[in-house]
Amino acid sequence: MPSSAGPDPVARILLTCGEPAGIGPELAPLALAAGVDFAFLGDPRHLPGSCAVTEIAVPGDPVPPGHLPVIRHDFPAPRVPGRPDPANAQAVIDVIARAVRLVMAGEAAALTTLPISKQALQEGAGFPFPGHTEYLAHLAGDVPVAMMLASTTVTPPCRTVPATIHIPLQDVPAALTEGALEQAIRLTHAALIRDFGIPAPRIAVAGLNPHAGEGGRMGDQETAMIAPLLDRLRAEGLHVAGPLPADTMFHAPARAGYDAAVCAYHDQALIPIKTLDFAGGVNVTLGLPFIRTSPDHGTAFDIAGKNLADPSSTIAALKMAAEMARHRPLLRCEHIPGGRPLVRHWSEDQRTPGGSAPRPSRDAT
Ligand SMILES: NC(=O)C1=CN([C@@H]2O[C@H](COP(=O)(O)OP(=O)(O)OC[C@H]3O[C@@H](n4cnc5c(N)ncnc54)[C@H](O)[C@@H]3O)[C@@H](O)[C@H]2O)C=CC1
Numbered sequence: 384m385p386s387s388a389g390p391d392p393v394a395r396i397l398l399t400c401g402e403p404a405g406i407g408p409e410l411a412p413l414a415l416a417a418g419v420d421f422a423f424l425g426d427p428r429h430l431p432g433s434c435a436v437t438e439i440a441v442p443g444d445p446v447p448p449g450h451l452p453v454i455r456h457d458f459p460a461p462r463v464p465g466r467p468d469p470a471n472a473q474a475v476i477d478v479i480a481r482a483v484r485l486v487m488a489g490e491a492a493a494l495t496t497l498p499i500s501k502q503a504l505q506e507g508a509g510f511p512f513p514g515h516t517e518y519l520a521h522l523a524g525d526v527p528v529a530m531m532l533a534s535t536t537v538t539p540p541c542r543t544v545p546a547t548i549h550i551p552l553q554d555v556p557a558a559l560t561e562g563a564l565e566q567a568i569r570l571t572h573a574a575l576i577r578d579f580g581i582p583a584p585r586i587a588v589a590g591l592n593p594h595a596g597e598g599g600r601m602g603d604q605e606t607a608m609i610a611p612l613l614d615r616l617r618a619e620g621l622h623v624a625g626p627l628p629a630d631t632m633f634h635a636p637a638r639a640g641y642d643a644a645v646c647a648y649h650d651q652a653l654i655p656i657k658t659l660d661f662a663g664g665v666n667v668t669l670g671l672p673f674i675r676t677s678p679d680h681g682t683a684f685d686i687a688g689k690n691l692a693d694p695s696s697t698i699a700a701l702k703m704a705a706e707m708a709r710h711r712p713l714l715r716c717e718h719i720p721g722g723r724p725l726v727r728h729w730s731e732d733q734r735t736p737g738g739s740a741p742r743p744s745r746d747a748t
């Protein structure tokens with residue numbers, strides 16, 4: 384919780400405002416009650432009038448108990464719930480970039496993003512990315528990333544990673560290359576170890592076609608590409624099962640057999656998790672040099688301004704980011720172009736794998 388006692392500056396999470404016309408500005412004050420220490424980056428004039436706000440200069444600045452810490456980012460237009468204003472589109476994008484700079488400078492422990500409208504950003508500011516995932520990858524130096532959706536309230540957990548993300552369904556077969564699938568599997572494997580504390584991850588890989596191709600009778604991607612890839616990864620020692628028929632791999636007994644499912648395309652991956660745990664689902668970007676989580680839902684324009692927004696997924700995203708931050712080393716200053724020495728250097732080998740690492744103290748300089 385933010386407190387006047389002065390929280391650990393590195394422990395605070397940065398929450399970006401997302402699309403102001405969506406439910407994001409309503410979710411931030413509701414999430415305060417969950418007790419996760421976060422600061423809101425956005426325009427305080429977009430927040431509900433009932434929200435007690437203290438403006439701060441950097442994420443770690445102290446605020447009175449019960450106040451929402453806000454790093455001010457002025458938007459050109461007011462919030463009109465349900466109606467995104469093209470004049471605000473560039474500011475939504477700028478907030479994300481500003482947050483990444485702060486997190487990469489070690490000023491905050493992690494980034495949690497409130498939803499954006501891809502359409503509003505593309506129409507209002509020519510945003511060239513399909514979503515946060517690809518934009519964050521770009522801001523981090525064009526690093527390879529994957530999108531994981533992770534449940535937090537169901538057992539066995541449901542974690543899914545689409546190997547292709549925001550593309551038309553008709554383009555999926557061509558985009559589902561061996562390289563794309565292998566990258567998604569490797570990023571998932573690394574993240575399960577690093578951020579989910581699973582030392583020997585078990586990954587299930589879905590087929591593309593009905594019945595995983597039925598031996599080549601309903602499509603050949605499974606026999607021609609997916610099965611040979613999985614054989615190669617198994618020979619390396621990875622626990623990968625598949626290619627599995629997607630229709631029968633998400634019920635509870637099936638999920639008990641793996642830690643994450645790598646899927647062929649967006650809806651194959653997102654329908655099971657959003658059906659099982661819409662309120663507790665968290666979107667995590669794998670592969671970034673910093674932690675990024677997000678609620679699993681979108682801008683919900685249909686309920687914006689109506690006091691109907693459920694903060695559960697945002698709270699789950701903030702809690703997951705905080706938990707991951709406890710297990711990760713802080714960013715090293717030398718990785719930050721122009722970064723100033725805010726944090727002590729902290730080498731990977733000092734970290735306790737899958738467990739809590741002692742948090743290094745801040746440099747006085
Ligand atoms: N991370 C992000 O920035 C994401 C952005 N989006 C964007 O959001 C926009 C709208 O997407 P939709 O497909 O309509 O999905 P949506 O998740 O915004 O809404 C789907 C349905 O769920 C309801 N809903 C969503 N979140 C809720 C909450 N917290 N409490 C209560 N009800 C909730 C909505 O009212 C709506 O009926 C699109 O532009 C999409 O690109 C979608 C998903 C993630």
Ligand SMILES: NCC(=O)COP(=O)(O)O
Nearest residue numbers: 513514515516517666677
């Ligand atoms: N359907 C999930 C989604 O749209 C999340 O996208 P991103 O903005 O987190 O890349």
